Amino acid sequence: GAVVSQHPSWVICKSGTSVKIECRSLDFQATTMFWYRQFPKQSLMLMATSNEGSKATYEQGVEKDKFLINHASLTLSTLTVTSAHPEDSSFYICSARDVQAQYFGPGTRLLVL
Amino acid sequence: EDQVTQSPEALRLQEGESSSLNCSYTVSGLRGLFWYRQDPGKGPEFLFTLYSAGEEKEKERLKATLTKKESFLHITAPKPEDSATYLCAVEAGGYQKVTFGIGTKLQVIP
DSSP states (O other): OOOEEEEOSEEEEOTTOOEEEEEEESSSOOSEEEEEEEOTTOOEEEEEEEETTSOOEEOTTOOTTTEEEEEEETTEEEEEEOSOOGGGOEEEEEEEEOSSOEEEOOOEEEEEO | OOEEEEEOSEEEEETTOOEEEEEEEEOSSEEEEEEEEEOTTSOOEEEEEEOSTTOEEEETTEEEEEOSSEEEEEEOSOOGGGOEEEEEEEEETTSOOEEEOOOEEEEEEO
């Protein structure tokens, strides 16, 4: 149980384009999902908390207009990186919370050229 | 501010050589302490949740323990497939925000 999927697993795009990443909880409903970013040899950095049916809560320093989060249902949250630039290249990981813990997706590797 | 410190940053063990990873934390109102395993290029895999001092949980060669200030992840007779980065995280207060440590990179040599 407690499986979280993420799509796509990797994406390469040109600078200035937008990229959408989907996060789904497959076998449980999650009112709260989280989006993280991870740089090489560093731990997870929380970007935002996504609540079903309401606006996301962003961490300090994370641009709301750049990283658009939508949590339209209890099993789906999306992260859209708008007007991506090379400095947005990173490993993005989502997680969904059940009563026991946060369960993580497999991650999305984004490379902006 | 919640803080999580893991040590050592890296650990190299011979196959079968048991050891422990440490996670010390400073939080106000601990709700839960979590251990995850992360393989390169993948998302963290959930291992354990510990809620109160004195609690212990086991899974195969792994055993997690919790005190009021730290948690240990004991690895008994590790195998090469146990090689990974082990992350510790804490959840505190009334919010679901979790703070992660930087992790311990474990390498088990055959």
